[in-house]
Amino acid sequence: MNVAASSDASHGDALCAALAAAKARYAERRPESRTEWHSAARVMPGGNTRTILYFDPFPVCMTGGSGCSLVDVDGIRYVDLLGEYTAGIYGHSNPVIQAAVIEALRNGLSLSAHNQAEIRLASVICARYPSIELVRFTNSGTEANLLALATAAAFTGRERVLVFEGAYHGSLLKFGEPRSPINVPHRFIIAPYNDIDAARAAIREHSGHLAGVLVEPMLGAGGCIPGDPAFLGALAEEARAAGALLIFDEIQTARLSTGGRQALLGITPDLTTLGKYHGGGLSFGAFGGSAELMSLYDPRKPGALSHAGTFNNNVLSMAAGHAGLVKVLTAETLDGLNGRGDSLRARLNELLAGIDARFKLTGLGSLMNFHFTGEPACASAALSLLFFDLLERGYYIAPRGFIALSLPVDDPTLDSFVDAVREVMLSRAALFCGR
Numbered sequence: 001m002n003v004a005a006s007s008d009a010s011h012g013d014a015l016c017a018a019l020a021a022a023k024a025r026y027a028e029r030r031p032e033s034r035t036e037w038h039s040a041a042r043v044m045p046g047g048n049t050r051t052i053l054y055f056d057p058f059p060v061c062m063t064g065g066s067g068c069s070l071v072d073v074d075g076i077r078y079v080d081l082l083g084e085y086t087a088g089i090y091g092h093s094n095p096v097i098q099a100a101v102i103e104a105l106r107n108g109l110s111l112s113a114h115n116q117a118e119i120r121l122a123s124v125i126c127a128r129y130p131s132i133e134l135v136r137f138t139n140s141g142t143e144a145n146l147l148a149l150a151t152a153a154a155f156t157g158r159e160r161v162l163v164f165e166g167a168y169h170g171s172l173l174k175f176g177e178p179r180s181p182i183n184v185p186h187r188f189i190i191a192p193y194n195d196i197d198a199a200r201a202a203i204r205e206h207s208g209h210l211a212g213v214l215v216e217p218m219l220g221a222g223g224c225i226p227g228d229p230a231f232l233g234a235l236a237e238e239a240r241a242a243g244a245l246l247i248f249d250e251i252q253t254a255r256l257s258t259g260g261r262q263a264l265l266g267i268t269p270d271l272t273t274l275g276k277y278h279g280g281g282l283s284f285g286a287f288g289g290s291a292e293l294m295s296l297y298d299p300r301k302p303g304a305l306s307h308a309g310t311f312n313n314n315v316l317s318m319a320a321g322h323a324g325l326v327k328v329l330t331a332e333t334l335d336g337l338n339g340r341g342d343s344l345r346a347r348l349n350e351l352l353a354g355i356d357a358r359f360k361l362t363g364l365g366s367l368m369n370f371h372f373t374g375e376p377a378c379a380s381a382a383l384s385l386l387f388f389d390l391l392e393r394g395y396y397i398a399p400r401g402f403i404a405l406s407l408p409v410d411d412p413t414l415d416s417f418v419d420a421v422r423e424v425m426l427s428r429a430a431l432f433c434g435r
């Protein structure tokens, strides 16, 4: 073994030992979370019904939240910097959302019919997103993407779909490593993200068979890697030339402006999918596009496609979503939130570079992700240790290093978070800093 390899191995061992100790400390402070997880494991596989929330040795069990603060069953408080993986943009107790939900409940929950709340929300969405003339609602972002792909296939009469390495479009549409055996059986072609030549070649090679190109304007679960504007522009151009539909999954990136990232880039996809905060924090999904395309679903037309879904127009999501968009998420509010995110990312990157830390952040606006810049084999342990160290100091981010700011996160909170990151890095200097 050469000297560099042996020092990598001992660094990896030290990291694993520190991680084991951090997990032991985490477990010791949280007996009630452990008990709840044991109860859960009797009725759900691994005690879990949403894979991303599980982590070793057992996941934290939250009892409630207020503003941007969370409390767990052991009474430990956290600053919530995860914001329900972007769906929780309003925080936990926004009075506008609460009032809308209560009013909807008072008016009757299960109306078995068209309702006014769905018209109001659809109107705001169509007014906001340049590509959406007509919209339909679903129950989740996964479902929205499934419908968008089905729409592309039905419209073009073709079956192949171009997607990108590292993309996440829902629980049945994952394109990271390892490959998911439970993806829907479309004929996917997978190209590297942000590689114009490879995408162009793939689109040209499959031209004539390609129904659509499905892309996140920024890889979200893939680590907050912004799509290069030239790459996204080339996709639009090539898809059009090939007669395939360009589908923007803006389920995370919609929050970058009132018109999503598409408005910022000046690119108008054929279809757009939305989710997350558009339901005010309740379950939600939507897909929309030009009137010509979406009219495939017009039930007045002979042979129209049928799109069912008991809860597609549920009044709680419709009412909360509308109130949030109209009364809270103005252009100024969104700009403020994204500005705080840009500034946090810049400050953290400056801090990390200044102390020679082996981490950096990527992202756009209020969305960002830590990356370990040391040996790739150690990345997962390093991010996990960072997660436990931040948790120990009362900050809740995703175990993979993802942060999504919500509106109640203010500047003093972010100042304290920057201090906490500095403290973690310096207290772990041997593992986290230096080349």
Ligand code: PMP
Pocket: 085, 139, 140, 141, 142, 143, 145, 168, 169, 170, 171, 216, 220, 221, 249, 250, 251, 252, 275, 276, 284, 285
């Ligand atoms: N697309 C993207 C970009 C997402 O981030 C997500 C959720 N993380 C989805 C689709 C799936 O949305 P849902 O969890 O509502 O099914």
